[in-house]
Amino acid sequence: MTISLEEYLIVGAILFAIGLYIALSKRNAIGVLMGVELMLNAVNLTLVAFSRFTDTGVALSTQVFVVFIIAVAAAEVAVGLALAMVVYRNRQTVSLDRINLLRW
Amino acid sequence: MSDVGFHLAFWSLSALTIGGALMIIVSRNLIHAVIFLILSFIGVAGLFITLSADFLALVQILVYVGAIAVLMLFAILLTPRAARDNEESLMRYPAMILMGLVIAAGVFVALETDWGPMREGAIGTQAKIIGESLINQYVLPFEIGAVMLTAALVGAIALARQDDEDLPIHTASLIEEGVLPPPDGDAADAPAGPGDDS
Numbered sequence: 001m002t003i004s005l006e007e008y009l010i011v012g013a014i015l016f017a018i019g020l021y022i023a024l025s026k027r028n029a030i031g032v033l034m035g036v037e038l039m040l041n042a043v044n045l046t047l048v049a050f051s052r053f054t055d056t057g058v059a060l061s062t063q064v065f066v067v068f069i070i071a072v073a074a075a076e077v078a079v080g081l082a083l084a085m086v087v088y089r090n091r092q093t094v095s096l097d098r099i100n101l102l103r104w
Numbered sequence: 105m106s107d108v109g110f111h112l113a114f115w116s117l118s119a120l121t122i123g124g125a126l127m128i129i130v131s132r133n134l135i136h137a138v139i140f141l142i143l144s145f146i147g148v149a150g151l152f153i154t155l156s157a158d159f160l161a162l163v164q165i166l167v168y169v170g171a172i173a174v175l176m177l178f179a180i181l182l183t184p185r186a187a188r189d190n191e192e193s194l195m196r197y198p199a200m201i202l203m204g205l206v207i208a209a210g211v212f213v214a215l216e217t218d219w220g221p222m223r224e225g226a227i228g229t230q231a232k233i234i235g236e237s238l239i240n241q242y243v244l245p246f247e248i249g250a251v252m253l254t255a256a257l258v259g260a261i262a263l264a265r266q267d268d269e270d271l272p273i274h275t276a277s278l279i280e281e282g283v284l285p286p287p288d289g290d291a292a293d294a295p296a297g298p299g300d301d302s
Binding site: 003004005006007008009010011012013014015016017018019020021022024025026027028030031033034035037038041044045048049051052053054055060061063064066067068070071072073074075076077078079081082083084085086088089094096097 | 110111114118121122125126128129134137138141144145148151152154155156157159160163164167168171172175176178179180182183189190191192193195196198199200202203204206207209210211213214215219220221222223226227230233234237238241242245249252253255256257259260261263264266
């Protein structure tokens with residue numbers, strides 16, 4: 001058995017699903033951000049696996065896209081953590097179950 | 105592609121990645137969760153190397169482990185009473201079902217699709233080509249990304265900055281120089297506040 005595209009895709013799918021579970025089920029806002037980061041990592045892994053194994057001639061364009069995804073992830077986590085700090089300063093908590101000011 | 109070393113690298117790095125991600129779910133302390141997140145990021149960087157994407161592996165280590173994980177640690181340390189605990193909410197069971205469905209769908213699609221002709225052999229060194237295409241072919245997204253990063257960092261600083269609105273700056277400097285007496289209210293209590301928690 002050789003390691004080819006399918007194995008990498010399965011690892012990416014499992015990593016994405018775990019990230020999804022963390023993002024949906026964690027109570028702490030920073031924990032949710034960790035799940036989002038894991039999902040972005042899984043997508044990057046899948047993209048790089050496609051660029052390595054499929055024979056389309058645009059392998060390095062895929063890697064340029066991955067560079068952009070990493071930049072967007074960095075911006076996202078900076079703003080997200082700043083928001084978590086502001087929420088903590090106002091409500092003394094980052095628990096998503098207790099941030100319910102706008103709940104109907 | 106069938107040699108033993110490659111198999112060993114792939115399976116151990118996959119186990120590191122997925123095991124680290126699973127330990128984030130299990131660990132109760134949020135700081136431990138960040139450590140396991142770093143482990144998972146390093147596993148993904150190793151998988152990038154097995155996919156002959158050496159530049160991306162270095163970027164992964166640099167950005168995710170060097171910047172994002174440290175930023176998360178700082179955010180956790182700056183929200184002290186905000187429950188270091190990493191508990192799960194009632195969304196746990198629907199999320200578990202959704203996780204199972206996503207894994208099943210991903211495995212099914214990965215195994216059942218005909219992915220077309222496969223490339224043989226590794227890709228060569230890419231840092232030079234990626235850099236050249238960033239300033240030739242992809243120069244517009246590159247500039248947009250630069251503007252986006254600047255805007256995001258300025259926004260993050262503007263959000264996280266602590267405004268001391270009831271103590272204007274010139275008053276604070278006058279207190280420092282001893283012209284004005286220090287206020288007896290919250291300013292005197294403020295340094296003692298965080299120390300009480302530990």
